[in-house]
Amino acid sequence: MNIIEVKNLVKNFGGVYAVNDLSLKIPRGKVVGIIGPNGSGKSTFVNLLSGMVEINSGMVIFDDAEKLKKIKPYEIQDLSITRTFQEVRLFEQMTVIDNLLVVLTSRSVFGSFFEVHKKYHLEEAEKMLQRVGLEAKKNQLAKNLSYGQRKLLEIARALLMKTEIYLFDEPFAGLFYAMIKTVSGIIKDLRKEGKTVILIEHNMDLIRELSDYVFVMDEGSLLAEGEPNSVLKKKSVIEAYLGK
Numbered sequence: 001m002n003i004i005e006v007k008n009l010v011k012n013f014g015g016v017y018a019v020n021d022l023s024l025k026i027p028r029g030k031v032v033g034i035i036g037p038n039g040s041g042k043s044t045f046v047n048l049l050s051g052m053v054e055i056n057s058g059m060v061i062f063d064d065a066e067k068l069k070k071i072k073p074y075e076i077q078d079l080s081i082t083r084t085f086q087e088v089r090l091f092e093q094m095t096v097i098d099n100l101l102v103v104l105t106s107r108s109v110f111g112s113f114f115e116v117h118k119k120y121h122l123e124e125a126e127k128m129l130q131r132v133g134l135e136a137k138k139n140q141l142a143k144n145l146s147y148g149q150r151k152l153l154e155i156a157r158a159l160l161m162k163t164e165i166y167l168f169d170e171p172f173a174g175l176f177y178a179m180i181k182t183v184s185g186i187i188k189d190l191r192k193e194g195k196t197v198i199l200i201e202h203n204m205d206l207i208r209e210l211s212d213y214v215f216v217m218d219e220g221s222l223l224a225e226g227e228p229n230s231v232l233k234k235k236s237v238i239e240a241y242l243g244k
Ligand SMILES: Nc1ncnc2c1ncn2[C@@H]1O[C@H](COP(=O)(O)OP(=O)(O)O)[C@@H](O)[C@H]1O
Pocket: 013, 016, 017, 018, 036, 037, 038, 039, 040, 041, 042, 043, 044, 045
């Protein structure tokens, strides 16, 4: 059963075709790796899925065959998808815990300032901080966190959205070993919970360890797909990484 089906997806920025006639199917409840050289269109692809950029042509279909739905770009935000960014995005002037409470109490930053946080929201936020190992940073401003801590906070925010599909754009980049363990544990837990994870990642050991299925992008198109071990052995994939 596929949770997402993409058909002939195209996104160009002027003359640059970031995503070029891409068709693929994402199985529900799996961890799907997206790999490919820099500039191959991986981030643009997740930007299209999460409605951050508008589709030029093609189609994104969400959910199973019974209720195949053709989504218009502006409708994608309403679907059960959350994501992290390659460039971390937080509320910089807010504390770590407030960055989480905003997600739990209100989707609007301004609304949440005036809202009295319910005790269970606070407990849930604190539990999440423990899960990502940031409990000691609870009252610090987000802007004062280290690079890795910022990434963990962004992941914590995404988890609290409690959606069906999680898009992680290079969540491990720049993380130290202990943090990598934390994030890979989170991805494994999401899989156990039956969530669908789309993981963009350069580290092939992590792709092998975490993903059930891999898509390889090159110049906006699909170069290869399959189980990680067989895909990573393909000559075309190795050549794409080494440069032709
Ligand atoms: N907002 C944008 N404006 C112009 N060009 C863009 C924009 N976003 C991406 N691109 C271009 O699209 C191509 C694919 O980029 P990207 O999706 O970021 O690749 P990846 O994530 O695989 O490194 C690159 O050539 C990049 O320069």
